[in-house]
Structure formats: C-alpha cells, structure tokens
Amino acid sequence: MQERGAVRDSNPGTHRQRASLGVIVLTVFLDLLAFGMVIPLMPLYADAFRASGLAIGWLLAIYSLMQFLFAPIWGRLSDRIGRKPVLLIGLWGSAAAHLIYGLAGSVTVLLLARALAGVAGANISVAHAYVADITKPEDRAKGMGLLGAALGMGFVVGPALGGVLSQFGLQTTPLVAAALAGINAIMAMVILKESRVPTAAPYKPYVHPLAVATWQHAVKGVGVALLVLVALLSMTAFSAFETVLPLFGKAHLGWSMTTVGWFFAYVGILIVLVQGGLIRRLIPRLGESRTASVGLALTALGLLWMASLPGVVGLYLVMIPLALGVGMTNPSLSALVSLNSAQAEQGVALGFYQSASSLGRVLGPLLGGGVYQYAHGAGGALTAAAGIMLLAVLLFLGVAVPRLSVRRALRQSAAH
Known part of the structure; x- marks a missing residue:
C-alpha cells in the first residue's frame, strides 16, 4: 500500500516521469505566455482611463504583492490535497483574470483583475513542488531549470505576441490571453497526472507569511x-x-x-x-x-x-x-x-x-x-x-x- 502524502513515480528514467515533466513545463509556459501578453498594454489602459501615477504603480505592484501573500497558501494546500487541483484552480483563475481585464471599464476593475491574476499566478510554487515530486534529488536542479526556461520563454514571447495582437484593438490581447489560459486549463485537466497522493493530515489554517x-x-x-x-x-x-x-x-x-x-x-x-x-x-x-x-x-x-x-x-x-x-x-x-x-x-x-x-x-x-x-x-x-x-x-x-x-x-x- 502506498503511503499517504508520498509522491507518485519519482524515477527520472521512466517514460511517465519525462512525459509529466514535459506537460508541466508546457503548462507553465502557456500560463506565463498568457500573462506576458497583457503586460505591454498596461500603460495604454492606464492612459485610456486617465489613471494617476500612483494607480499605475499599483497596477505594476499588486500582482507581485498577491503572489507574496498567496504562494504559501497554495503550497500548503497542494501538500494536503495534491498538486493538480491547485494548479487547475490557478489556471482557471488566470483565465478569469484576463477576461475581466479585457472587459474592464475602470481603473478599479483593472486593479481587481491584476490582483486576481496575482492570486492565481501564486501557484507557480505548486509547479515547482510538482517538479520536486517527480525528480530524484540529484536531478532536481535540472527540472527546476526547465521550469525556469519555460517561465522565461513565456515572458519573452508573451509581450511580443501581445503587441502584435494589440493592432486589432485594445481588448483583443487580454481576451485572447483568457482563451489561451482556458485552453491550457482544459489540457491540464485531461493530460496532467497527479504527482502526489493527498495526505490525510488535518489542514492547518493560514497565517500571514511574516508571522x-x-x-x-x-x-x-x-x-x-x-x-x-x-x-x-x-x-x-x-x-x-x-x-x-x-x-x-x-x-x-x-x-x-x-x-x-x-x-x-x-x-x-x-x-x-x-x-x-x-x-x-x-x-x-x-x-x-x-x-x-x-x-x-x-x-x-x-x-x-x-x-x-x-x-x-x-x-x-x-x-x-x-x-x-x-x-x-x-x-x-x-x-x-x-x-x-x-x-x-x-x-x-x-x-x-x-x-x-x-x-x-x-x-x-x-x-x-x-x-x-x-x-x-x-x-x-x-x-x-x-x-x-x-x-x-x-x-x-x-x-x-x-x-x-x-x-x-x-x-x-x-x-x-
């Protein structure tokens, strides 16, 4: 009987391990691609809504602030219920955030969309935990490197693609990003395998990261x-x-x-x-x-x-x-x-x-x-x-x- 809370199939030489690593790398790339697409449009939206300098600063900072607050929550939750459900929550949350961003009619709604995107994107720590589950210790950094490369490519390709799509209207880029995030979520639901058996340990309530x-x-x-x-x-x-x-x-x-x-x-x-x-x-x-x-x-x-x-x-x-x-x-x-x-x-x-x-x-x-x-x-x-x-x-x-x-x-x- 498999121990609860244990990882599944951590042998790096197996076909399943390589396939799982490829799927999670693709998932992260597509997620960051969708996120990167909307970055170049932030100043344009701010100008359209006559945002103040402080509001523009918050548009840039609130994403990372939400990641800071929520990354430990998603990480702890994934230790309890498994990696895949938490990853899916983040992917669907990203799709919703991009959709709201595209339909926003005020700076306040833009801020809410960016905050939601930060909450959803905070589960990148779960992707790292997934890689930790399916790799041996001596191969851990290699897997993390592939994940980092996927993150980097998303940030490189995303803004360029977003700039091209913006020629077809200001709303086009975030709406395409929302569709891309939704497709990514569906692919993860069908293809991605759970890497960790959920544990029966009682859930410990969240405490602020600085506590x-x-x-x-x-x-x-x-x-x-x-x-x-x-x-x-x-x-x-x-x-x-x-x-x-x-x-x-x-x-x-x-x-x-x-x-x-x-x-x-x-x-x-x-x-x-x-x-x-x-x-x-x-x-x-x-x-x-x-x-x-x-x-x-x-x-x-x-x-x-x-x-x-x-x-x-x-x-x-x-x-x-x-x-x-x-x-x-x-x-x-x-x-x-x-x-x-x-x-x-x-x-x-x-x-x-x-x-x-x-x-x-x-x-x-x-x-x-x-x-x-x-x-x-x-x-x-x-x-x-x-x-x-x-x-x-x-x-x-x-x-x-x-x-x-x-x-x-x-x-x-x-x-x-």
Missing part, C-alpha cells in the same frame, strides 16, 4: 530559512536593475520603449538558454551549492559593471555575465530549498521561496526607483543593487552553505 509561527512550521531547517532570505535579496537586487534599465536607457542612450523591450527580450533569451540547457551540464559537475555561489557572484559582478554606466556595446556585453548568473542562481536555489525540506513540506517550503521572490519584485522597484530619483541617478541605484547582491553572496557562502544537508538528502534518496 513567526508560519516560518517555524514551514521552514523548519535554518538552512532553508537562509535560502529564502538569499532569494529575497537577490530578487530585490535584480528587480531594481529591471526598474532602472529603462530610465538609464532613455536618459543616457536615447532609447525608446521599443528598444528597451527588445533589450529585455535579449536578456530573457540569454537566461532561457542557461536554464534550459547549460544548467544541465553545470549541476552534475559543480553541484547545486557551487552553481548557486557562482551564479550569485556573476550577478553581483554584472551589476557592479553596469553601475559604471557603459555604452550600448558595453551594456550588451555586461548582460552576458548578468544573465548567466541569474540563470544559474534561480534553479539551484529552488532545488536546494526542495532538497533540504521534508517530503511532506515541499509545497509550502517552495511556496515560501516563491513568496520571498515576489516580495523582492515589490521591494526592488521601490529601491531602484527611489535611489534613482532622490539620490544619485542610475549609477547610484545600480550600485545599491550590486551591494544587496554582494550581501546575498556573503550570506549564502558564509552562513547558508554550512547549514545545508544536500549530501545527506542524496544518500537517503539512493538508499530508497
């Missing part, structure tokens, strides 16, 4: 808590860079928003190449901890280089170590969180990891924009981002790594 009791329950190992903090710092630094780049490009290089968009696509493609291919070769040679260490260091060096405000050629060159660092860091950190968490806590632990990343996407723009406006411009903002990334490097190498137990987790997996 000490929640951290004590979900992040029982000190190493995992430190990994979550490293994720928060690294995402804050990278999000600050994303905020400052358009300002720097416009002020110092005379870039249009179209040029900025193509540059972000270039960065996204570099990250996808790393997470979808290179990470498979690096992890077996370096291991998760060393790969994350190198990735964090490269990201910090890239931000320091960019703080010197290079010209166009230099800017394209600096993106190589920066994108390489980000592409190495994210799959390695998420794999380490999974490897150092109890099997019954995979969903909620990865939920906290995603929640920290979402909080970083809220704090980063505030840091980057604030330093840019009130301190020392792009150079000062990028230097501050590099300083935060260096702090993440020191925290990871000096404090987190000695407390991780990846080797023990691998031995336990081999014993089973």
